Amino acid sequence: MATVLDPAGASAADERRPVRRSESAPPGGRRRFLPPLLAISPFYVLFAVFGAFPVVFSMYLSFQDWDGIGDMRFVGLKQYGWLLQDTVFWHAVLNTFEIWFLSTVPMLFLALVLAFLLHSQVRFAGAYRVAYFIPNVTSMVAMTIVFGSVFAQAGLANALLRAVGLDGIGWLSSEWGIKSSVSVMIIWRWVGYNALIFLAGIQAIPTEHFEAARVDGANSRQTLFRVVVPQLRPVVLFAAVTSTINGLQIFTESQVLFQSTDVGTTGGPGQEGMTIVLYLWQKAFKEHQFGYGAAMGWLLFAIIAVFTIINWRLVSGSDRDDRRPGIAGLLRRKGARDGR
Amino acid sequence: MMSRRRFLGASLGGAGAGLLTLSGCGTAEGSASAGSGHLSLWYWKGSLSDRLLATAARGVPGVPGLKVKGSQVPDGDIDSKVRTSLAARAYVPDLTVVNNDNLATFFPDEDEFLDLRTLGAQSVRDQYLDWKWKACFTPTGRMIGFPLDAGPTALYYRRDLFDQAGLPHEPVDVAEELSSWEDFIAAGRTLRRKVPGTPYLVSNIGNVFQQVLLQSPKQFVDADNRFIGDQEHIRRAWDLSVDILRQGLSARITDGTPDFNAAMSGGRVATMTTAVWAINSLKDTAPKTSGSWRLTTLPDGPCNYGGSYVTLTRYCREPEAAFAFLKWLLSPANQLESYQEMALFPTTPASYADPAMHKPDPFFGGQQPIDVFGPAARKAPVVYFSPYEETANTPFFQELTNVETLGKNPERAWRDAVNTAGTALTRLGVS
Numbered sequence: 001m002a003t004v005l006d007p008a009g010a011s012a013a014d015e016r017r018p019v020r021r022s023e024s025a026p027p028g029g030r031r032r033f034l035p036p037l038l039a040i041s042p043f044y045v046l047f048a049v050f051g052a053f054p055v056v057f058s059m060y061l062s063f064q065d066w067d068g069i070g071d072m073r074f075v076g077l078k079q080y081g082w083l084l085q086d087t088v089f090w091h092a093v094l095n096t097f098e099i100w101f102l103s104t105v106p107m108l109f110l111a112l113v114l115a116f117l118l119h120s121q122v123r124f125a126g127a128y129r130v131a132y133f134i135p136n137v138t139s140m141v142a143m144t145i146v147f148g149s150v151f152a153q154a155g156l157a158n159a160l161l162r163a164v165g166l167d168g169i170g171w172l173s174s175e176w177g178i179k180s181s182v183s184v185m186i187i188w189r190w191v192g193y194n195a196l197i198f199l200a201g202i203q204a205i206p207t208e209h210f211e212a213a214r215v216d217g218a219n220s221r222q223t224l225f226r227v228v229v230p231q232l233r234p235v236v237l238f239a240a241v242t243s244t245i246n247g248l249q250i251f252t253e254s255q256v257l258f259q260s261t262d263v264g265t266t267g268g269p270g271q272e273g274m275t276i277v278l279y280l281w282q283k284a285f286k287e288h289q290f291g292y293g294a295a296m297g298w299l300l301f302a303i304i305a306v307f308t309i310i311n312w313r314l315v316s317g318s319d320r321d322d323r324r325p326g327i328a329g330l331l332r333r334k335g336a337r338d339g340r
Numbered sequence: 341m342m343s344r345r346r347f348l349g350a351s352l353g354g355a356g357a358g359l360l361t362l363s364g365c366g367t368a369e370g371s372a373s374a375g376s377g378h379l380s381l382w383y384w385k386g387s388l389s390d391r392l393l394a395t396a397a398r399g400v401p402g403v404p405g406l407k408v409k410g411s412q413v414p415d416g417d418i419d420s421k422v423r424t425s426l427a428a429r430a431y432v433p434d435l436t437v438v439n440n441d442n443l444a445t446f447f448p449d450e451d452e453f454l455d456l457r458t459l460g461a462q463s464v465r466d467q468y469l470d471w472k473w474k475a476c477f478t479p480t481g482r483m484i485g486f487p488l489d490a491g492p493t494a495l496y497y498r499r500d501l502f503d504q505a506g507l508p509h510e511p512v513d514v515a516e517e518l519s520s521w522e523d524f525i526a527a528g529r530t531l532r533r534k535v536p537g538t539p540y541l542v543s544n545i546g547n548v549f550q551q552v553l554l555q556s557p558k559q560f561v562d563a564d565n566r567f568i569g570d571q572e573h574i575r576r577a578w579d580l581s582v583d584i585l586r587q588g589l590s591a592r593i594t595d596g597t598p599d600f601n602a603a604m605s606g607g608r609v610a611t612m613t614t615a616v617w618a619i620n621s622l623k624d625t626a627p628k629t630s631g632s633w634r635l636t637t638l639p640d641g642p643c644n645y646g647g648s649y650v651t652l653t654r655y656c657r658e659p660e661a662a663f664a665f666l667k668w669l670l671s672p673a674n675q676l677e678s679y680q681e682m683a684l685f686p687t688t689p690a691s692y693a694d695p696a697m698h699k700p701d702p703f704f705g706g707q708q709p710i711d712v713f714g715p716a717a718r719k720a721p722v723v724y725f726s727p728y729e730e731t732a733n734t735p736f737f738q739e740l741t742n743v744e745t746l747g748k749n750p751e752r753a754w755r756d757a758v759n760t761a762g763t764a765l766t767r768l769g770v771s
Contacts, residue, residue: 068423069449069726088760149598172597173745188645266738269745285420287731288445292767 062294072291079295089296091271092279093303095179099275100247103183108239110191115198116224129199132192144185144256148172151181172257178272182253190246194239201235237315244311248304249281251277276300365436370655372425379434379450379662380406382422384415387437387488387566387648389678392669403664408435419445426452432655435662440647443475443485453484454652459663461486472687476649479563485650486666487687489678491615491646492716493551496622498524498539499634499705501610502527511636511707513596521552521580524639528589531610539610541589543656545581545744546737551613552577554643557721560732560761569732570758579740581740582750592744601625613638615645616685616713623703630703635712642716644723647685689718735760746768
């Protein structure tokens with residue numbers, strides 16, 4: 001290292017000198033940070049252009065009225081004001097939460113059970129893992145078209161219901177039918193992904209804990225809820241937070257499911273499938289109200305931030321004895337646990 | 341040790357330099373193909389003849405040295421893409437295809453497009469349909485579009501079902517007996533009563549609503565930027581649609597869904613009120629019903645539904661040559677070719693008389709579709725579209741769906757539609 005920094009240095013006796021010089025940090029010594037900074041700069045350049053700039057620009061845009069080409073007109077906080085009064089927007093917010101709840105709760109539970117089963121001795125575990133991951137990498141548009149025919153009035157779902165003597169359901173034409181259909185699609189897509197995350201978490205639990213449980217005579221259910229779940233909390237937290245972020249950004253399912261030439265993409269009957277992002281897209285990219293869309297994006301950001309914090313506190317603050325308010329408390333507790 | 345702030349400063353500085361470098365890449369002229377030997381043209385698959393484009397890529401006949409290269413953009417994205425490139429003033433195509441419904445959305449930014457009158461467009465005016473030509477103009481009188489294809493409408497009906505119901509069933513008779521929407525609804529009642537299997541008159545009421553709207557020269561916002569969606573011409577379309585529903589004549593299924601396909605092939609729906617471009621999808625959807633369908637004039641007369649335009653952007657490097665290319669591409673002879681190859685309906689009436697357009701179609705029992713669509717294209721009304729139609733009409737279509745699918749009270753739905761559209765338009769400066 002030192003020889004690299006001091007090409008003139010030759011003898012072994014001189015070798016310590018450049019090191020000492022850098023410790024006293026004379027002017028110009030900073031230059032040695034240049035090569036590593038240059039090496040990592042591509043990320044920052046790309047991030048600034050494609051990440052930071054759009055974020056800042058969308059904030060700026062949310063105070064403007066702009067159709068995408070012509071001059072921007074400064075409107076201050078008006079877009080936000082209109083948004084707060086927009087009944088369709090609040091309907092979309094409500095829908096998004098309903099769909100999020102309908103999908104995330106069963107999905108995380110199913111994923112947990114699946115992960116636990118995969119962790120037990122099963123044959124072809126590798127094949128199952130691949131199979132569970134496939135929905136996640138399937139084209140969403142293709143899968144939505146398939147689900148569209150499954151949930152059609154004369155589709156597979158209703159055929160099954162009728163086969164067991166029940167009436168068909170208007171999957172795509174009634175309030176809860178629409179929400180359930182969209183939720184089923186989300187569950188189908190994300191359950192395998194979360195199962196794999198949980199599986200990784202379960203595998204990090206020391207085997208002695210399982211052995212101890214077995215020696216104590218615990219059955220599978222008890223092992224799952226008394227041994228696995230408590231130790232899996234950080235992983236559950238991760239899965240819950242990512243699912244919240246994904247769940248509040250539902251878009252493709254509703255967009256493809258309810259697209260029609262005349263009605264456009266308004267989320268189906270009663271707009272029950274209209275989500276926040278779908279409404280944002282409709283306003284910004286179909287009706288060219290980019291300022292309004294940007295304001296909606298920021299409101300969505302605020303909503304996601306609030307719910308991520310709530311989520312975090314709910315999932316990680318479930319044991320009462322060491323409950324501390326706020327994130328500081330959480331970190332302290334985590335530190336204490338790691339120290340054990 | 342470098343402080344974190346200094347570190348951030350250094351990396352942001354680097355990023356800033358990066359930004360400058362990137363923006364420096366934009367071509368000075370802003371065109372998508374500046375510096376190359378051809379003009380660039382954006383279109384979506386199926387909007388232009390592949391064969392004619394292949395010819396133009398080698399050299400436009402009659403315009404020495406001119407080559408035009410088409411680039412396909414997905415049809416849902418083309419508008420956003422054109423907008424983005426115009427906003428950035430970089431990589432803008434020389435020419436671009438614009439959908440019928442969307443040309444008006446560019447009216448507030450008409451300066452971004454060349455005025456074709458200045459290139460001598462008037463010299464070819466009489467070759468094109470009058471209403472189509474007029475639709476190329478902005479309210480200030482700039483001609484920013486050139487007629488590509490048209491979407492004349494017709495009543496598609498099942499001759500066999502009409503026959504079974506004891507209704508008139510030959511195209512001429514149907515046109516005469518079902519000359520108004522009221523007659524159309526009455527025929528629907530007879531169909532449902534008399535035909536075994538009780539077919540529905542229409543798949544959903546949105547289509548009827550759409551056609552009645554397009555038969556009116558006024559839409560939701562007038563040329564003075566006033567919301568007129570609560571007026572009689574819209575209310576009539578609404579009431580007719582609701583009436584069809586009340587009488588149980590709508591199958592209440594969305595077009596293009598698996599349920600729709602099943603209903604069409606199973607003969608559960610007896611008519612379609614739509615444009616010429618629906619022919620191919622109907623043939624694909626219900627091949628078994630071939631021979632049973634006929635075409636006739638839409639009740640209350642024809643209208644135009646769909647079609648497109650070509651525009652020249654302000655960044656077009658060779659406006660004269662680009663316009664010469666348009667004149668060649670969209671000449672009556674080439675529109676005829678496009679019709680034969682891609683089923684693009686010509687906007688040049690001279691093409692309609694050509695024997696090539698008079699081929700009997702076995703799907704329609706040997707009827708010649710041009711006999712219905714030709715006159716319909718000539719008679720379509722001149723309609724004024726404002727830039728805000730989509731914002732204005734979406735709530736109406738939405739509420740109509742609510743009435744049809746969720747059984748919402750039609751009066752309440754109407755009030756909600758008027759209010760939602762009114763509020764949304766206020767934000768856009770429509771009074």
